[in-house]
Amino acid sequence: MAETDVAFRVNGEDRTVRTGADIPLLYALREELGLKGTRFGCGDAACGACTVILDGVAVTSCDLPVSAVAGKSVETVESLDTDPPHPLIDAAIDQQAAQCGYCLPGILMAAKALLDRNEQPDRADIIAALDGNLCRCGTHTRILKAVEQAAGIMAEAGE
Secondary structure, three states, X not given: OOEEEEEEEEXXXXXXXXXXXXXXXXXXXXXXXXXXXXOOOOOOOOOOOOEEEEOOXXXXXXOOEHHHHOOOEEXXXXXXXXXXXOHHHHHXXXXXXXXXXXXXXXXXXXXXXXXXXXXXXXXXXXXXXXXXXXXXXXXXXXXXHHHHHHHHHHHHHXX
16 A cells, blocks of 8 residues: 555644555554544444544544545544643543543544534533444443533633
8 A cells, every 4th residue: 555645733733644545544643643542442433432523523533534634624632631621521520421431532522523513502412412422331421411511611611
């Protein structure tokens, strides 16, 4: 397989990877850029563990060729590691929304994409936004509460 340079923005920084054009974005993020927060789950875009935000839209990265993101902007769960932390982080901790935590990076990114486009989602909006993300531990109710809490915090702060 021929390698090619693919340039795109990751968490606000211009990056270039040299890899096969058909390599999944997930592998480029984890192996080429060292961003290990995005998880491999099923490899079929069915579980949501690999969810990232591409130009404002939550997408699965396990089935998206890295060549498809050339010139675009990607956000990974590492983008939530700010000072202070993004409200989704604190809310997930407050609501004990994770047991094993494997699914949480993808869930947080799907939730962030929702909150970026809808500052005051109702429970149905949150459920719809997280529909593609599975949690084997069964903390769905706590995850929903965490997203609601984060939305409230962000509304109070005017974010």
